[in-house]
Amino acid sequence: MAIRVTGVSKRFGVVRAVDRLDLSVDRGCVMALLGPNGAGKTTAISMMLGLAPPDTGTVLLYEGSPVDAVRAGRVGAMLQDGAFVPGATVRDVVELARALYPRPLDTDRVLSVAGLTGLAGRRLDKLSGGEAQRARFAFALAGGPELLVLDEPSAAMDVAARQAFWTAVRSYAADGNTVLFSTHQLHEADEHADRIVVLAAGRVVADGTPAQVRVKAGVREGISLDQAFLALTDPSTPTGTEQ
Numbered sequence: 001m002a003i004r005v006t007g008v009s010k011r012f013g014v015v016r017a018v019d020r021l022d023l024s025v026d027r028g029c030v031m032a033l034l035g036p037n038g039a040g041k042t043t044a045i046s047m048m049l050g051l052a053p054p055d056t057g058t059v060l061l062y063e064g065s066p067v068d069a070v071r072a073g074r075v076g077a078m079l080q081d082g083a084f085v086p087g088a089t090v091r092d093v094v095e096l097a098r099a100l101y102p103r104p105l106d107t108d109r110v111l112s113v114a115g116l117t118g119l120a121g122r123r124l125d126k127l128s129g130g131e132a133q134r135a136r137f138a139f140a141l142a143g144g145p146e147l148l149v150l151d152e153p154s155a156a157m158d159v160a161a162r163q164a165f166w167t168a169v170r171s172y173a174a175d176g177n178t179v180l181f182s183t184h185q186l187h188e189a190d191e192h193a194d195r196i197v198v199l200a201a202g203r204v205v206a207d208g209t210p211a212q213v214r215v216k217a218g219v220r221e222g223i224s225l226d227q228a229f230l231a232l233t234d235p236s237t238p239t240g241t242e243q
Contacts, residue, residue: 001063002027002147002178003048008057009202010043017043019202021057025195027146030169030179032189035199036233041182044199045149048180049077061147069147073101076145078136080152084124090135091120094142101143113168114138115161129156137165141172148172150181154188166192190225200233 003025010018018040025031035041046052047059050066061069069075084093094111098104111117114134119127124135133156140148148169154162170192173179183189189196190210198206198213206216210225217228 001025002029002061003180004058004060004063005044005048006058006060008044008047008054008059010040010047010052010055012043017202018047018054021199021202021204023197023204025178025180027178028173028176029194030173030192031181031195031197032193033180033182033197033199034186034189034229035182039199039233040202041199042151043202045151045180045182049075049149073103073143074146075149076140076143076147077149078140078151078153080155084132084135086125088124089121090116090124090127090138093124093135094120094138097139097142101145103144104142105144107142110138110142113141113172115164115168130158130161133157134161134165137168146177148177148179150179152183153181154183154185162188186225186229196225198229198232205232 001024003023005021005023008018008021009016021044033041033044043052047054048061048066050070059066062074066075091107091111094107098107108117111120114137116134116138119131124132127135133153137153140150154165157165166188169179193210195208196206196210196213197204206213208216213225214228217231
């Protein structure tokens with residue numbers, strides 16, 4: 001088991017961001033964590049990475065604490081608010097990430113997988129938004145982690161870069177690694193996730209394959225995941241089940 005979350009809750013003042021969350025993720029799975037703003041996705045991810053302690057419950061990565069898994073180099077993360085060293089090049093940041101892990105991937109392989117070979121010598125502050133996202137992906141990937149956690153990973157990427165990115169993610173998972181990603185691009189979850197977990201108000205409201213999530217939402221076959229998502233997280237949304 002790559003991730004096991006049991007009875008986890010987290011409050012910020014009077015707001016319960018995560019409410020008695022139970023979740024387990026098998027090794028080699030590509031799982032999408034979905035939910036509207038305020039659903040608890042970021043808080044849940046922070047606790048899985050050991051960045052925030054739960055108020056109650058337990059979080060285990062590979063049957064140990066998240067902090068131990070991170071220290072052992074088993075986890076790589078690509079977060080929305082990740083910043084770079086001013087003036088550093090793409091190759092610099094990959095080499096920095098490699099130095100933090102006991103069994104890093106080869107630099108040229110990381111650059112190739114992230115689609116950055118031709119940009120290795122470019123300064124990070126000269127990258128476009130999509131290129132910077134690929135650099136964050138390279139940083140997360142460089143250590144060869146068993147678990148990749150990706151928060152809105154394809155933001156600002158163009159169509160070609162997104163296609164290449166998801167091909168790389170699927171290839172990485174095919175080697176037995178686990179990928180957990182959150183996104184507002186629901187079609188990406190539909191196309192690339194083995195499993196989708198939908199949160200609302202800090203709780204799981206659906207869990208399964210994209211097809212199973214549609215069934216849970218009560219929508220017709222052929223209805224988009226967007227419509228299913230709205231039906232699960234906003235009860236006032238018509239489900240499209242009427243004939």
